[in-house]
Amino acid sequence: MISVVLDVVGGLLLVVGLGLMTIALVGVLRMPGTYSKLHAQSLATGPGVCCVLASSVATENAATISYAAVGIVFTVLTAPVASHAIARAARRRGAPAEPR
Amino acid sequence: MIGILLRVLALTGLYLLIVSSTKPGDIATGVVLAALVVAVGRRRREASAPTSARATLRRLAGVPALIGGTLVDVVTGSAQVIRCCLRRPPDPGLVWLPTGPTSPASFAAWGIRLGITPNTVVVDVDEERGAVLVHVLDAHDPETVRDEQMASYRRRQQRVFP
Incomplete structure (x- = not known):
């Protein structure tokens, strides 16, 4: 029973994660300007990647799940830094936008 | 003191997740490495006002x-x-x-x-x-x-x- 539940949860998380990444791809192509594209990109590198990694619960393998947990922790800590570095570089290179 | 213990615990947990093992030897290695990292971190940090256990628990x-x-x-x-x-x-x-x-x-x-x-x-x-x-x-x-x-x-x- 537990195995079936984990399969369903894992499958749902995988579908949600891949869906978020697909929408993020559409956003990166459609959004205007560097900063706006970064919003779409952070949808993929944050919730998208975390959902895909969390779908590892379906494997029921402790080693795989623990690696995925470490991956989620480091993704949560590093993705904002990468996004900030790109945004800061864009501002220094003169990306058009005045603070309000 | 509570803060130090929590840091050691968190780092040990991270180490065990990375090695994906709960063998006593790995736990001992994790605790030693975590204690070393926390000790080095404390030495490098600037002197700051000590926080009470109650304040730490309130933050937690x-x-x-x-x-x-x-x-x-x-x-x-x-x-x-x-x-x-x-x-x-x-x-x-x-x-x-x-x-x-x-x-x-x-x-x-x-x-x-x-x-x-x-x-x-x-x-x-x-x-x-x-x-x-x-x-x-x-x-x-x-x-x-x-x-x-x-x-x-x-x-x-x-x-x-x-």
Whole structure:
């Protein structure tokens, strides 16, 4: 029973994660300007990647799940830094936008 | 003392997750390595006012609200970004978020919270002014953006990272 539940949860998380990444791809192509594209990109590198990694619960393998947990922790800590570095570089290179 | 124990515990947990093992030898190695890292970190850190155990426990009590609140922010932020990806962003722009965190650790935590939420991108930090420059997808009313972010900071983070 537990195995079936984990399969369903894992499958749902995988579908949600891949869906978020697909929408993020559409956003990166459609959004205007560097900063706006970064919003779409952070949808993929944050919730998208975390959902895909969390779908590892379906494997029921402790080693795989623990690696995925470490991956989620480091993704949560590093993705904002990468996004900030790109945004800061864009501002220094003169990306058009005045603070309000 | 509680803070030191928690750091050692957290680092040991991280080590055990990486080696993916709960054998006694691995646990002992993890504890020794974690204690070393914490000891080196304490030596390098500047002397600061000692915090009482009660204050540490009060801060720890705010952690569930911090994690849960950040998750709520991530879900609502993701929904907004999804809407903007499929249509066009209403009025993207840069907004200064003044005041808020006062310590470097608090600034870092605030930056990570803002960064992990897809509807805000941290562009610049002004530690002297205590302000963060963020890019938001709907900046037609900057005051509302500031009020929302400050309310989120006070409600979710201030207790843990004042």
